[in-house]
Amino acid sequence: MRVLRGRAADIEADRAVTRALCADTAETGRRAVRVWTPHRQVAFGRRDAREPGYDRARETAREHGFAPYERSVGGRAVAYTGSTVAFARVEGLDDVREGLDARYEAMTGDVTRALERLGVAVEAGEPPASFCPGDHSLQAEGKVVGIAQRVQRGAALTAGICVTDDRAALAAVLEDVYAALDVPFDPESVGSVARAAGRTVDPGDVVEAIERALVGAAEARVERIEGR
Numbered sequence: 001m002r003v004l005r006g007r008a009a010d011i012e013a014d015r016a017v018t019r020a021l022c023a024d025t026a027e028t029g030r031r032a033v034r035v036w037t038p039h040r041q042v043a044f045g046r047r048d049a050r051e052p053g054y055d056r057a058r059e060t061a062r063e064h065g066f067a068p069y070e071r072s073v074g075g076r077a078v079a080y081t082g083s084t085v086a087f088a089r090v091e092g093l094d095d096v097r098e099g100l101d102a103r104y105e106a107m108t109g110d111v112t113r114a115l116e117r118l119g120v121a122v123e124a125g126e127p128p129a130s131f132c133p134g135d136h137s138l139q140a141e142g143k144v145v146g147i148a149q150r151v152q153r154g155a156a157l158t159a160g161i162c163v164t165d166d167r168a169a170l171a172a173v174l175e176d177v178y179a180a181l182d183v184p185f186d187p188e189s190v191g192s193v194a195r196a197a198g199r200t201v202d203p204g205d206v207v208e209a210i211e212r213a214l215v216g217a218a219e220a221r222v223e224r225i226e227g228r
Contacts, residue, residue: 001218002032003211006225011039011069017225018157022090026154029092031218035211037203040082041067042173045075045132048181057180064173073150076132076183079173081166083203087111087210088159096151104136107147107158107214112138114213115162118205120144120196129186131174136160142167142191162210164203167192 004021008014021032042061048054049070057077058068066079080086089107093099108124115122115138122144126137131146138145147160163170171187178185194201 001215001220002030003215003220003222004032004034004225005036005211005222006227007036007038008225008227011041011067013227014038015071018088018159021088022152022155022157025090025092026152029154031092032090033088033211033214033220035085035087035207035214037083037207038080038086039067040065040080041069042077042079042177043069043071044077045071045073047074048077051181051183053180053182057177060176060180061173064176066173073148075134075148077174077177077181078132078146078161079170079177080161081169083164083166084170085162085164085203085206085210086159087162087214088157089214091156091158093151093154093156096153096156099156100149100151103149103156103158104147107160108136108138110213110216111145111147111160111162111210114206114209115140115144115193117209118193118197118201120193122196127186127189129184130189131170131178131185132161140191140196142189142195144191144193144196162206163190163192164206165192165194165201167195
């Protein structure tokens with residue numbers, strides 16, 4: 001299994017790494033895992049871009065020191081502080097109609113076990129008015145993890161976000177961004193690994209725990225991304 005570590009020099013280059021990972025899996029069938037801390041940003045979804053307050057929401061993100069970025073998939077805005085963890089597993093795919101639920105179940109189980117190793121017991125679901133609400137979330141004193149999936153010809157990407165020790169900064173920017181979009185959001189709905197564990201948490205420990213869980217028993221071939 002390919003295991004990519006690190007992040008590229010900027011947001012666009014970093015997102016290109018994951019796109020290339022999916023393209024490689026689609027071509028070769030090789031599975032891949034990537035767990036990292038993306039650059040500080042607010043990633044808006046297509047639904048956000050259709051809202052009357054979208055331009056104001058982007059400016060609001062900038063005012064908080066977050067670069068606004070529009071991703072190509074649906075969902076609502078998510079924020080990365082620089083210590084927020086992103087994770088992704090890419091698998092070969094023969095039929096886009098098959099395996100969706102199984103991939104969600106596998107990812108949810110792996111991330112749950114990873115957080116348990118860090119002393120955090122999560123459960124399925126999310127509080128009302130959470131950021132980027134969805135059916136595949138994990139909570140512990142607030143939403144800690146959100147998981148989504150995207151399929152393309154030859155590859156399935158199951159990916160998500162994990163809030164580490166940065167819930168206050170994340171909640172603050174998203175409160176104003178969601179207000180600009182006129183979308184319900186409760187900043188108290190944001191949880192974190194640190195909040196649930198009751199102690200300071202090193203994001204690097206979260207990266208390591210989730211990567212280990214996503215790789216599982218597979219033999220890892222580690223590749224490091226040149227960036228910053």
